[in-house]
Amino acid sequence: MEARFRLDYPGFSLDLDLCLPERGVTALFGPSGSGKTTVLRCVAGLERAPDGFLSVAGDVWQDETRGRFLPTYKRPLGLVFQEASLFPHLSVRENLEYGMKRAGNKDREGFDAGIDLLGIRPLLGRDPERLSGGERQRVAIARALLTRPRLLLMDEPLAALDMKRKLEILPYLEKLRDELDIPVLYVSHALDEVARLADYLALMENGRVVASGPLIETLARADLPTALADDAGVIIEATIAAHEADGLTRLEFPGGRLYVSRRGKPPGSRVRCRIHASDVSIALTARDDTSILNALPATVTAIAAATMPGHTLAQLRLAGENAPLLLARITERSRAMLKLAPGREVVAQVKSVALL
């Protein structure tokens, strides 16, 4: 997908030039007011950038140099808004069929598969106003998917839900990510959602994309734009190796192992975990007189200023083939004391790991 939009509103301007993969979930991440939603609206054709360009899977949806602009209803896309946007005058089933009919989707098996994927079969006969927020959002997602879109756009689909509803709906979104073969553009300002769902990350600030790339690589960058710096941390993809007798779970990944408190998923499952830069400290040698279990040999690869005064962000490459990167936020004083510089071999001590 290729998108170029430039828009000027009073007090806000958007200048975007973005090339995104045709598969997987791309998170458009940034603080509110950074223009994420405007980008989504431009992609959907709800907003028209005067000299915009947009192509999806090789089809040009907008090319103002040639006067081409497909109106929203001619774009094969699915759109899920922040708040549930079900039609209140139609039942759940009629809501689902509204888009299906117009998109010419007569595939009953696809219908069944879609409603089962989102677990909404028991809701079909109900009115939208009798659904919970999470249920409504699942119906809205199913309704969008049943038009057989070539691109799915989601505008903070979880932002209006409380934590409980969020946790209820996230597994469905993960299933979608694994089973859909269309690209998803996911707008969010919640890093935990993005960390859990996205494959690719575009970081926005003040109407511009300040960084973009594969999620894990991008989050591990030490020169992080300020949008992320306070919440800096990396994501590691690991496999649950074993649940050990003392209540810990052992995770394994190329280049090491991590112990975390026990979780329900069976051994062999792939999981993502997040390690905050503030939870990583650095020692020069491995120690056995500490309570920290997770100590991993690593090499310093970069040092950059952190947003917190007197602090520094160190990027570490764990030892081993294809081993992941870590970020550690340490004080400037410690950096000087340990004489940390790129190339230096150290031990990364991880105080806590969040399983996503």
Next chain:
Amino acid sequence: MDSASLTAIWLTCKLATLVTLLLLVIGAPIAWWLANTRSRLKGPIGAIVSLPLVLPPTVLGFYLLLAFGPNGVIGGLMDRFGMQRLPFTFAGLVVASLLYSMPFVVQPIQNAFESMGKRPMEVAASLRATPWDAFFTVALPLARPGFVTAAILGFAHTVGEFGVVLMMGGNIPGKTQVLSVKIFDYVENTQYEKAHWLAGGMVLFSFLVLLLLYGGRKRGTWSR
């Protein structure tokens, strides 16, 4: 009640029904335009539609009479095309009532469209509905409470008009003599008892209409 009164009631009902139906059809697109446009004409057009709210009905009636008269701009044109002149006819009453009751129909519908917001139409477009399709399958059903209010107000207001009718239609029994004019007629001839029947009936009718309007709103029975 004598037959003259019944004739007036029948004529009034016919007029109000016809005008209400026509206004719902004419008013919906005007209300939609007013609710959605960013044009500079929104202010002026909105003001013109609302003029009858503040103008004395006789003023409106007077200018309509002039415009549709033989020397008027529209009347002259109609003459040239061999059309029947409107003043002092039932058709003239319909035209005058359309203008006079317009704001009572346009405003509730406009409010309904405005309170609906843009989102439902955007959702419909994302589900491949063309703008026309979305208007009929989403906007109209969602604005239904506004249409119900508009129909009630438009009907009741047309039933209650007097000044415009008198100016444009005159007082021809069976043709332009509607209820309010008939009451005036009775009072002028000091036939108070007959006037009471009609006037009292109007009070009851108006009360019932308002009861329907506010009662229905309160129970929210029109939300679907």
